[in-house]
Amino acid sequence: xxxxxxxxxxxxxxxxxxxxxxxxxxxxxxxxxxxxxxxxxxxxxxxxxxxxxxxxxxxxxxxxxxxxxxxxxxxxxxxxxxxxxxxxxxxxxxxxxxxxxxxxxxxxxxxxxxxxxxxxxxxxxxxxxxxxxxxxxxxxxxxxxxxxxxxxxxxxxxxxxxxxxxxxxxxxxxxxxxxxxxxxxxxxxxxxxxxxxxxxxxxxxxxxxxxxxxxxxxxxxxxxxxxxxxxxxxxxxxxxxxxxxxxxxxxxxxxxx
Amino acid sequence: xxxxxxxxxxxxxxxxxxxxxxxxxxxxxxxxxxxxxxxxxxxxxxxxxxxxxxxxxxxxxxxxxxxxxxxxxxxxxxxxxxxxxxxxxxxxxxxxxxxxxxxxxxxxxxxxxxxxxxxxxxxxxxxxxxxxxxxxxxxxxxxxxxxxxxxxxxxxxxxxxxxxxxxxxxxxxxxxxxxxxxxxxxxxxxxxxxxxxxxxxxxxxxxxxxxxxxxxxxxxxxxxxxxxxxxxxxxxxxxxxxxxxxxxxxxxxxxxxxxxxxxxxxxxxxxxxxxxxxxxxxxxxxxxxxxxxxxxxxxxxxxxxxxxxxxxxxxxxxxxxxxxxxxxxxxxx
Numbered sequence: 001x002x003x004x005x006x007x008x009x010x011x012x013x014x015x016x017x018x019x020x021x022x023x024x025x026x027x028x029x030x031x032x033x034x035x036x037x038x039x040x041x042x043x044x045x046x047x048x049x050x051x052x053x054x055x056x057x058x059x060x061x062x063x064x065x066x067x068x069x070x071x072x073x074x075x076x077x078x079x080x081x082x083x084x085x086x087x088x089x090x091x092x093x094x095x096x097x098x099x100x101x102x103x104x105x106x107x108x109x110x111x112x113x114x115x116x117x118x119x120x121x122x123x124x125x126x127x128x129x130x131x132x133x134x135x136x137x138x139x140x141x142x143x144x145x146x147x148x149x150x151x152x153x154x155x156x157x158x159x160x161x162x163x164x165x166x167x168x169x170x171x172x173x174x175x176x177x178x179x180x181x182x183x184x185x186x187x188x189x190x191x192x193x194x195x196x197x198x199x200x201x202x203x204x205x206x207x208x209x210x211x212x213x214x215x216x217x218x219x220x221x222x223x224x225x226x227x228x229x230x231x232x233x234x235x236x237x238x239x240x241x242x243x244x245x246x247x248x249x250x251x252x253x254x255x256x257x
Numbered sequence: 258x259x260x261x262x263x264x265x266x267x268x269x270x271x272x273x274x275x276x277x278x279x280x281x282x283x284x285x286x287x288x289x290x291x292x293x294x295x296x297x298x299x300x301x302x303x304x305x306x307x308x309x310x311x312x313x314x315x316x317x318x319x320x321x322x323x324x325x326x327x328x329x330x331x332x333x334x335x336x337x338x339x340x341x342x343x344x345x346x347x348x349x350x351x352x353x354x355x356x357x358x359x360x361x362x363x364x365x366x367x368x369x370x371x372x373x374x375x376x377x378x379x380x381x382x383x384x385x386x387x388x389x390x391x392x393x394x395x396x397x398x399x400x401x402x403x404x405x406x407x408x409x410x411x412x413x414x415x416x417x418x419x420x421x422x423x424x425x426x427x428x429x430x431x432x433x434x435x436x437x438x439x440x441x442x443x444x445x446x447x448x449x450x451x452x453x454x455x456x457x458x459x460x461x462x463x464x465x466x467x468x469x470x471x472x473x474x475x476x477x478x479x480x481x482x483x484x485x486x487x488x489x490x491x492x493x494x495x496x497x498x499x500x501x502x503x504x505x506x507x508x509x510x511x512x513x514x515x516x517x518x519x520x521x522x523x524x525x526x527x528x529x530x531x532x533x534x535x536x537x538x539x540x541x542x543x544x545x546x547x548x549x550x551x552x553x554x555x556x557x558x559x560x561x562x563x564x565x566x567x568x569x570x571x572x573x574x575x576x577x578x579x580x581x582x583x584x585x586x587x588x589x590x
Contacts, residue, residue: 045292
């Protein structure tokens with residue numbers, strides 16, 4: 001039964017016609033397709049509309065679909081504004097800082113570009129407003145982002161901490177998150193449409209006393225046209241609490257204009 | 258429990274402090290990427306005159322691929338540039354790319370070496386693209402559109418000067434011409450790109466509709482591919498906008514100057530990456546930045562010694578020029 005549910009879910013995820021806008025498939029934005037952000041912001045003046053559907057097959061509890069709309073604006077020089085939300089099919093069971101329907105506003109500021117000796121650094125500040133189901137208090141997040149390239153390989157590191165404004169029940173008052181990733185443009189020197197990304201992540205569990213959800217993911221961003229990037233990804237949380245993701249997959253599109 | 262948030266904040270603070278300390282380094286520079294001027298004509302070239310757009314996508318590859326290879330080989334290996342890198346570029350052009358390539362994937366080392374110079378190129382190339390889009394679009398008031406994209410371009414600190422520069426003098430640095438002397442085939446190939454980039458304006462303007470524009474560019478593309486097959490090594494100076502698209506240059510002298518200056522800056526950087534006078538990457542970087550900021554950026558107009566005073570003739574003429582018999586080396590520009 002569970003296997004059938006999984007197969008149907010996977011099929012649906014792969015068929016959903018979602019759209020994520022971005023002109024540059026090599027520029028990584030959070031969740032498109034996996035959890036990593038690079039230190040490069042969207043060019044000043046660009047607007048990106050992104051969206052994706054995540055399928056989350058949990059070890060314990062119902063599987064979920066999560067729709068992830070996101071608006072990214074190159075609002076100022078070296079500064080990107082991000083407006084995002086998550087809409088889950090099983091909203092009442094979500095634990096932690098990112099409840100279904102919460103509105104998150106973030107600012108990513110790029111401190112510097114990469115040079116021969118210095119990696120690119122950026123800092124992200126985010127606020128999560130309690131607009132979602134069972135959500136209370138304003139959450140705050142601070143993340144440091146680093147990108148360093150080696151030839152065509154790029155490595156990325158995100159280290160962040162989220163403070164919950166009003167933890168409920170057994171929820172933690174805050175938790176750290178660490179994601180490391182590599183990305184590589186496929187096809188050189190004849191094609192420049194694809195970037196593959198792989199990450200490894202761990203974060204403090206949402207509930208007190210639970211082990212860290214820890215996992216890996218892999219994703220692909222494909223430039224469909226000048227304005228559109230398609231992405232897909234999958235992964236697993238191989239360690240963590242009983243309700244961790246045994247398997248997750250996502251597809252999305254980004255449109256830049 | 259209480260200590261973990263504190264620890265996280267301390268870690269982030271440490272990162273920020275490290276970054277702040279690094280900001281004192283000369284290499285610490287911002288990315289400053291800017292989006293192109295958003296307008297209805299965006300991508301008109303790509304959508305309506307694909308055969309020309311494809312060629313420009315190939316040109317984008319050529320410049321970056323050259324710089325990366327010059328840097329990584331130290332410009333010591335002639336076959337690596339003239340044969341391998343040049344033919345890599347020709348293969349990419351032959352693949353008829355429908356999207357412009359990711360130049361940071363082509364030249365990751367060069368981008369880290371001289372990002373400000375690259376960003377200067379990127380913005381000028383975006384101006385090129387905007388003007389092509391406008392020329393391909395069926396706009397009632399083309400001049401107004403051109404004025405808008407020019408004003409947007411000039412609003413950037415990375416804008417190349419719209420003043421006429423003395424290109425002959427800009428070609429007399431101690432290291433000038435080192436690239437074309439050592440790598441004549443690739444240099445002629447680069448000049449062929451610059452020929453294509455400027456020759457199309459008058460042809461597109463003279464064609465009243467899309468069909469005639471498509472017809473009009475066909476012989477140009479044949480000529481261009483002839484140059485790729487047999488690089489015009491007999492040329493002694495880069496193609497000039499006023500010679501290949503005189504009406505465009507007369508109508509928009511500032512843009513013509515920007516494009517000429519852009520192409521000359523390409524030649525200067527090729528020479529810097531080739532010469533032994535700057536043996537280390539750091540020295541090359543410094544010279545690239547010195548030339549870019551002092552002689553090409555519009556912000557240096559007040560002190561730029563290469564600006565041709567108004568009313569004086571410009572001596573970079575008759576392009577494509579043939580190698581003169583006189584030993585002076587220049588084509589009588």
